[in-house]
Structure formats: structure tokens, C-alpha cells
Amino acid sequence: MGVLMNKASTKISSDWGHIGLLALFILGTLVFLYDTLSESFRLENVIVILPVSALVIVLCSVQVIRQVLRTKSQRGDALGPSLDHKKIEELAAEIAPKRWIESVRIPAFMVLLGLYILGLVYVAFDFSTFLFLFLALWLQGEKHLLFGAIYAAFLAWALTLGLSYMVPFPFPTLFF
Amino acid sequence: MIDFAALTSAFDILFGSWQPWLVVLPGLIIGLIFGAIPGLSIPVAMAVFLPLTVYLDFLPAVLFLTAIFTGGGFGSGIPAILMNIPGTASAVGTAFDGYPMSQQGKHSLALGIALTSSTVGCAVGYIILMLFVNSMADAVLKLGPTEMFLVAAWGLTLIAALGSNDFSKGLIAGLMGVLISAIGMSGTGEVRGTMGVIYLLDGVPAVPALIGLFAASELFRLIGHNYIVSDEEKRKISFRQILAGVRATFRYPGTLIRGSFIGVLIGAIPGVGASVANLISYSAAKRRSDHPDRFGKGEPGGVVAAESANSSSEGGSMATLLALGLPGGAATAVMLSAFEMHNITGGSRFMSENLDIVYSIILGNFAQVILLFVVGLGFVFVASSVVRVPLNYLIPTVFVLAIFGSFSLTGNMVGPITVFVFSLIGWLMRRYEYPVAAMVIGLLLGKMAEGELIRSYQISGGQISFLLQRPIALVILALLVLSIVLPIIKGHRKNRVARKAAL
Numbered sequence: 001m002g003v004l005m006n007k008a009s010t011k012i013s014s015d016w017g018h019i020g021l022l023a024l025f026i027l028g029t030l031v032f033l034y035d036t037l038s039e040s041f042r043l044e045n046v047i048v049i050l051p052v053s054a055l056v057i058v059l060c061s062v063q064v065i066r067q068v069l070r071t072k073s074q075r076g077d078a079l080g081p082s083l084d085h086k087k088i089e090e091l092a093a094e095i096a097p098k099r100w101i102e103s104v105r106i107p108a109f110m111v112l113l114g115l116y117i118l119g120l121v122y123v124a125f126d127f128s129t130f131l132f133l134f135l136a137l138w139l140q141g142e143k144h145l146l147f148g149a150i151y152a153a154f155l156a157w158a159l160t161l162g163l164s165y166m167v168p169f170p171f172p173t174l175f176f
Numbered sequence: 177m178i179d180f181a182a183l184t185s186a187f188d189i190l191f192g193s194w195q196p197w198l199v200v201l202p203g204l205i206i207g208l209i210f211g212a213i214p215g216l217s218i219p220v221a222m223a224v225f226l227p228l229t230v231y232l233d234f235l236p237a238v239l240f241l242t243a244i245f246t247g248g249g250f251g252s253g254i255p256a257i258l259m260n261i262p263g264t265a266s267a268v269g270t271a272f273d274g275y276p277m278s279q280q281g282k283h284s285l286a287l288g289i290a291l292t293s294s295t296v297g298c299a300v301g302y303i304i305l306m307l308f309v310n311s312m313a314d315a316v317l318k319l320g321p322t323e324m325f326l327v328a329a330w331g332l333t334l335i336a337a338l339g340s341n342d343f344s345k346g347l348i349a350g351l352m353g354v355l356i357s358a359i360g361m362s363g364t365g366e367v368r369g370t371m372g373v374i375y376l377l378d379g380v381p382a383v384p385a386l387i388g389l390f391a392a393s394e395l396f397r398l399i400g401h402n403y404i405v406s407d408e409e410k411r412k413i414s415f416r417q418i419l420a421g422v423r424a425t426f427r428y429p430g431t432l433i434r435g436s437f438i439g440v441l442i443g444a445i446p447g448v449g450a451s452v453a454n455l456i457s458y459s460a461a462k463r464r465s466d467h468p469d470r471f472g473k474g475e476p477g478g479v480v481a482a483e484s485a486n487s488s489s490e491g492g493s494m495a496t497l498l499a500l501g502l503p504g505g506a507a508t509a510v511m512l513s514a515f516e517m518h519n520i521t522g523g524s525r526f527m528s529e530n531l532d533i534v535y536s537i538i539l540g541n542f543a544q545v546i547l548l549f550v551v552g553l554g555f556v557f558v559a560s561s562v563v564r565v566p567l568n569y570l571i572p573t574v575f576v577l578a579i580f581g582s583f584s585l586t587g588n589m590v591g592p593i594t595v596f597v598f599s600l601i602g603w604l605m606r607r608y609e610y611p612v613a614a615m616v617i618g619l620l621l622g623k624m625a626e627g628e629l630i631r632s633y634q635i636s637g638g639q640i641s642f643l644l645q646r647p648i649a650l651v652i653l654a655l656l657v658l659s660i661v662l663p664i665i666k667g668h669r670k671n672r673v674a675r676k677a678a679l
């Protein structure tokens with residue numbers, strides 16, 4: 001049993017999401033560095049960017065290696081090394097609904113927010129705001145949808161009106 | 177130091193008419209509201225209401241704008257405490273401990289502490305302004321790019337303090353912030369990292385990015401919860417707790433006074449202001465504390481440090497405006513417009529010829545500070561009801577406010593798109609335990625640090641010996657080095673004592 005536990009704990013268990021974020025940082029830094037160097041090699045242009053980029057790439061690479069070589073035991077450290085299987089199952093059951101929320105609701109909310117920004121550009125501020133508020137309430141499981149619709153309409157109207165008084169530049173509206 | 181004849185005349189001007197006082201209360205309320213709504217910054221509030229000042233005499237006009245300034249300075253701390261969303265960059269440090277306090281159900285206490293620290297900080301700022309307005313102006317004139325770079329570098333050292341769990345993660349986040357701040361046209365005319373997008377020529381707008389990083393990472397995390405404070409008992413709004421916060425502030429006299437002094441000194445430096453002052457003060461408080469591990473987890477001293485510094489910086493920025501005619505930031509730039517609308521030019525001549533008016537402005541601000549405390553008590557009582565709003569409604573509402581606020585700041589879709597992009601980055605960073613605050617600090621100070629470093633390099637011709645000719649720069653450098661080295665020595669000693677005790 002002890003040998004089995006030992007084998008399981010030393011098995012490589014990389015966190016690919018984390019590695020993806022680090023890859024994004026490295027890629028972004030490389031693109032930015034390339035763009036900077038194609039502009040000019042003058043010291044004034046690279047005095048900060050070159051050392052900072054180099055440091056970011058080195059630090060991120062070290063993190064990537066750490067993540068790639070991460071073992072199951074290191075991943076389990078956060079839960080506590082002495083937890084028994086029953087407790088782990090209990091914990092898993094407890095966090096399962098939260099996992100579901102995280103894996104479905106949060107990405108859905110992100111997509112909704114992105115569509116809302118697009119709606120501001122291509123539809124109108126007031127209507128997009130109403131739609132975003134209403135759908136966000138529905139997405140979060142609001143039961144009183146009629147009240148939600150009234151709230152969304154009122155807030156969309158009040159904010160659009162307030163913005164039109166406050167800013168001197170035009171923005172598209174459908175109703176107000 | 178004080179011209180008593182001018183001071184007496186100032187009292188006559190202020191108390192000879194009711195007109196100057198009529199505008200103070202509305203100004204404070206406007207400032208509190210604009211400061212408390214993420215994205216609607218203090219300069220926006222001042223710019224929106226600037227045209228009204230045409231119909232006022234010079235003194236009421238300036239008092240109206242300083243009232244917005246004062247109210248907004250505190251107002252921006254309210255969403256930082258209640259929702260982890262700093263209303264402006266000057267309240268970033270407030271969120272570090274204010275929000276954990278809210279999550280523990282100590283929101284009323286945290287708001288009381290923030291209000292008192294702001295009030296005391298602002299009062300100290302104006303006292304120093306009254307005593308040393310001329311000498312502060314002289315000192316500001318002696319500051320060059322080298323000193324400014326060192327001040328920015330000092331602020332950047334807070335990144336190290338934030339990445340306490342995993343130093344390299346804090347550093348990665350901070351350095352990424354510095355790189356993002358360099359996007360756009362540099363001070364020397366090179367265009368970098370825009371990928372051909374003309375909207376990025378001016379760079380990534382800092383406040384929408386800040387809102388995205390802070391707000392969204394928190395709001396996305398809150399999806400699926402019912403309220404910010406999960407325990408119903410702790411959700412109660414308690415005026416008694418707000419008053420307890422008022423008393424609790426004075427348990428940190430050193431932090432309060434040090435924060436106020438840091439705020440005035442940093443606030444007086446044009447272009448630096450409250451956004452740096454609150455970070456340096458927070459960093460100093462954490463380093464000097466006997467319990468630095470409590471910071472970031474709901475330590476009241478952290479709120480005291482950040483709020484006292486960001487409020488007292490108002491006094492510092494007014495010193496440069498009045499004595500030199502130089503705006504220290506966007507808010508004082510709007511105030512300078514009010515000066516011009518009344519055909520008044522700030523500077524040494526204005527100071528010598530209108531010292532009574534200058535004293536009137538300072539005295540008027542003392543009254544504002546007292547009024548802020550009274551109005552603020554009521555305002556935080558109402559504002560703290562945010563914790564009782566169901567998150568179903570609060571999350572989309574705050575998102576919409578942030579999007580509208582960012583649009584009003586940039587005047588185009590760059591603001592909302594920035595909020596969206598940085599909201600995704602912030603959420604990912606928080607998920608993998610990268611401190612978003614470190615990226616915000618890099619973003620706020622990176623461009624300034626780069627600009628001042630380039631100017632220093634150009635002036636000095638790349639000679640390090642140039643530093644020896646700048647005594648103020650040497651002092652700042654010494655403070656910077658000490659602030660990094662001392663905690664390391666302190667920690668080393670602590671470990672040695674612990675090891676000895678274990679033996």
C-alpha cells in the first residue's frame with residue numbers, strides 16, 4: 001500500500017491551465033519585444049523593455065518547468081498531506097457544485113460580457129445594457145424574472161440618460 | 177512661516193459671506209458619489225462640474241472643486257473596501273486590507289477607519305500646506321527626473337511585498353504590468369506593441385485596466401455566491417461599528433502620521449500624486465509592522481496607511497498648484513482651468529499678492545475636512561448596505577457601472593474593451609495565484625519610471641557620478657535601499673532568534 005501511495009504521489013501531474021497562462025505571458029512578451037526591436041535599437045527605446053522582457057521570459061520559463069515537473073503529491077499539498085480517502089471524497093462532493101458553477105456559469109458570464117461590449121458598438125448602449133442585465137440575472141438563477149426585467153430596464157434607462165448628460169461625445173442609443 | 181495679517185484677512189473673507197460655504201456640501205457629496213462609482217474618477221467629476229464655477233467668485237469656485245477633490249479622495253476607498261474595486265488608482269492600497277475586513281464582516285469597522293484616516297490625513301496635509309507652502313514649492317523645483325524615477329522605483333518595490341507567498345509570481349505580475357504600461361508611443365517617439373491598432377497609441381488606459389483586473393477577478397469569483405459577506409449575522413450595518421472604526425484608527429498613531437507625511441511629500445511631486453503615495457505608505461506600514469504577515473488579510477493598519485496617504489496628498493498637490501502654478505495630476509489640472517477661467521495664474525506672484533486668498537482656500541479646506549467627517553459618517557452608513565444587496569443583482573450592476581465609467585473616461589470603446597480584456601487576465605491570474613495588485617502597480621508606475629529614467633540618462637549622459645550631485649536623489653535612494661534591506665535583516669534576526677529558542 002505504501003509503495004502504491006509513493007508511486008501515485010511521484011506521478012507527474014501538470015497544471016495545463018497554469019502553463020497556458022505562462023505561455024500567454026511569454027508569447028505576449030516575445031511579440032512585444034519583437035515589435036519594440038523592429039521599431040529601433042536605440043538605448044532610450046530598450047532601456048526598460050529589454051531587461052524587463054528578459055526577466056519575464058526567464059521567470060515564466062522557470063515557472064513552466066516547475067509546473068511541467070509537478071508531481072501529484074505537490075498538487076495535493078494544498079489539500080493537506082494527511083487527509084484520508086473518505087475526507088477527500090467528502091471534500092470533492094462539497095466542492096462539486098462550486099466546480100460546476102465555475103466551469104459553466106463563469107465562462108458563460110465572460111461570453112455574455114464580451115457580447116455586451118460588442119452590443120455597445122454594433123447595437124446600442126441602452127438596449128445592450130438592458131439585455132446584458134436581464135440575461136446576467138437569468139444566468140445567475142434569479143427567480144423573479146419580471147422584477148429582474150423591470151430592474152434591468154430602469155437601470156439601463158437611468159445610466160444611459162446619466163451618461164448622455166455627462167459626456168460630450170455621442171454614443172448609439174435605440175430608445176432614449 | 178505664517179503671515180498673521182494675511183491669516184486674519186482670510187478669516188474675514190471666509191466668514192464675511194455665506195457664499196463660499198454654500199458650495200462645500202454639494203461638492204463633498206458629488207465627490208463622494210463620483211469617487212465611490214468605479215470608473216467615475218475625481219477629475220471626471222471636477223471636469224463635469226467645472227462650467228458651473230464660471231458663475232461663482234474665485235474663492236467659492238476653488239472651494240467647490242476642492243470639496244469634490246476631498247470627497248472623491250475618500251469616496252474611492254468605499255468600493256475598494258466593500259467590493260475590492262478601487263474607485264480610483266489612489267485607493268488600490270485600501271483594497272489590500274479593507275476588502276478582507278469586509279469579507280470577515282468588519283465592513284463597518286473598515287469604513288470607519290478609512291473615513292477617520294482620510295479626515296486626519298487631509299487635515300494634516302492642509303496644516304503642512306499652511307506652514308510650509310513656500311518651502312515645499314522650492315523643494316519641488318529641485319526635483320528632477322532622477323528623483324522622480326527613484327520615487328517611482330520606490331513605489332514599485334511594493335510588488336515585492338505583495339508576492340509574499342511566491343515571490344516570483346509577484347515579480348512576474350509586476351513586470352508584466354511594466355511591459356503593458358510601455359505599450360503605445362514612448363516619450364522619445366517610438367511606437368511599441370500597438371500591433372497597428374491606432375487606439376493603443378496613447379497606451380493602455382490605466383484606470384479601465386485597473387477596474388478590469390480588480391473588479392472582474394473578484395466579481396467572477398463571486399458568481400454562485402449569494403452575498404459578499406456569507407454570514408447573515410455579520411451582514412448587519414452597524415453605526416456603532418463605524419464609530420468603533422473611528423476610535424480604532426487612533427490605535428495606529430505612527431502609521432497615521434507617517435502616512436499623512438508620505439502623502440503630502442509624494443503628492444507635492446507633479447505627476448506622482450495619490451496613486452503612488454498610498455502604495456508607498458502601505459509598503460512602509462507593512463515593513464515596520466511587528467506583524468507583517470497580517471497585512472493583506474484584514475489588518476486595520478493597512479487601511480490607515482493607505483487612506484491617510486491618499487488623502488493628505490491633496491494638500492501636497494495643492495502646494496505645487498498654488499505656489500508654482502503646476503498641476504500635480506488630472507484633478508489639479510482641472511482646478512488650474514478654474515484658475516484660468518477667473519483670470520488667475522498660480523505661482524510665486526499669486527502667492528505673494530494674494531496670500532489671504534491662499535489662506536482662505538486652506539482654511540476653507542479645514543472646514544471641508546470636518547464636514548467630510550460628518551457627511552462621510554452618513555454616507556458610509558448608506559454605502560455599506562452594499563453588503564446586503566444580493567450578488568445576483570450586484571454583479572451585473574457593478575459590471576455595467578464599470579463599463580459606462582470606462583467609456584466616460586476614454587470617450588471611445590477602448591475603455592470598455594480594456595475592462596473586458598483585463599477582466600479575463602485578472603481572473604486567470606487570480607485563479608493561478610498571481611497578485612493582480614502587483615500588475616496594477618507595474619501598470620501605474622511603469623511608464624512614469626521609464627520616462628524619468630530616459631530623461632535622467634539624457635541629462636546625465638549615462639554617467640552614474642551624476643547621482644552624487646543630486647543630494648535629494650541620494651536621500652531617496654538611501655530610503656529605497658533601506659526599505660528593501662531592513663526587512664530582510666529583521667527577518668534574518670527573527671529567524672536566528674527562533675532557531676536559538678528551538679535549540
